Amino acid sequence: MADRGAAGAGRYKGRSAGERHAERHRRFLEAALDLFGAGPGYRATRVVDICKAAGLSTRQFYEEFGTIEDVLAELHLYVNDVAQQAVLDVLPQVRDKPMVERITRLLRAYLKGAASDPRHARIAYVEVIGVSPRMDRQRLDRRAVWIDFLTRVLDEAIERGEAPPGDYRIAAAAFIGSVNGLMHDWVVGWVDATADEIAGELLQTLLGRYRIGNGT
């Protein structure tokens, strides 16, 4: 009885089990990004479609994910992270700028991060909607982060006297709703406008609502 267990998590084609694992995970995610974001969409995509696009088998799919919804959830977190990182990247550059410019640049950074890849935009604003209580929960969690962020920025605008004081909790939630609503309509092609026009429109909405610039 030789040491059979030694081959347990053996190497294969030069890579370790974990590496092969991660590689397939990535291939599944990329296939799903195409299918969900530029193909038939989440609802119309079957497990076998993802497998075919990834060049892998269903058995391997179930080795990586529990359900197809897990794939969507992971993609949702990912596209959100990309947008968030885009905002964080410009944050230090606008620290000492006047509020109007600051908000303009932050908003532009967000939209660039969220929507320069149309597949990302479709997943973030269209495909994740109305899927399940679990996905709703994840969306709500992410939304809470953005509301916090927006609230902090606005509070500072008030402190600096660049916006009239007041309680903007509902207004912040409303603006997030506006972004989601407009972006949805834009992504599905109901609004005929360029990305810049969309950004300008959201900016007008935000500045107009908070009367930023004329701190009465």
Place this chain on the structure above:
Amino acid sequence: MADRGAAGAGRYKGRSAGERHAERHRRFLEAALDLFGAGPGYRATRVVDICKAAGLSTRQFYEEFGTIEDVLAELHLYVNDVAQQAVLDVLPQVRDKPMVERITRLLRAYLKGAASDPRHARIAYVEVIGVSPRMDRQRLDRRAVWIDFLTRVLDEAIERGEAPPGDYRIAAAAFIGSVNGLMHDWVVGWVDATADEIAGELLQTLLGRYRIGNGT
């Protein structure tokens, strides 16, 4: 060979075939309004659930509707009609009022018509989203009507000098997106606010965006 065909579309329990037909149609719709709008929702409702709630059989269901989606489509048109009628009802009363008051009352009327029955609100802002290309088409059609209406009201505000002139086509689309986005979040419980607060918020957004009142 007597006149057998005479019994063709006979009466039954005092009502004609058409009346019995219409009655069942109505019962299916009411059951679905409850299930979609206050129960498990459209996605989680099965044909047998509607039948059970309506006290009818699946065979009768398929005599009235082709698919469960037809039921949703009919309810969507209905709840939209209710909201539209609410707006049309106040229109004559605000003809000669100043713009701020006019828009305030129209918006309040809309929200009252669309959301005083929570089942209606849920169907209009939540359940119809992301269902199918066919439902998307119907949503788009209804949305176009609202954009037309809003554009007409705003053009008149400009004519009267109560808003600065400009091209507001994108802005109108954006506002509709805002309404849908905020109402969605509110209906699913993500925004903790009263109906009046929601109305006030949307009003601030609209007036702020269009600078209504100070026709520069």
Place this chain on the structure above:
DNA sequence: ACCGGCTGAAAACTTCTGTTTTCAACCTTG
């Protein structure tokens, strides 16, 4: 009272997908 349409419940049938299993070919290690 009888005949035939109408009703409502249940069963049967169908289709679509998700999920698991099988199997032959393939790699790596000892």
Place this chain on the structure above:
DNA sequence: CAAGGTTGAAAACAGAAGTTTTCAGCCGGT
């Protein structure tokens, strides 16, 4: 080069709904 893990494709299996059919009983006209 033999043994045993690894892979990928296909087949088998399972389950949930949608949809159609059946059938016993009810109703209304002749």
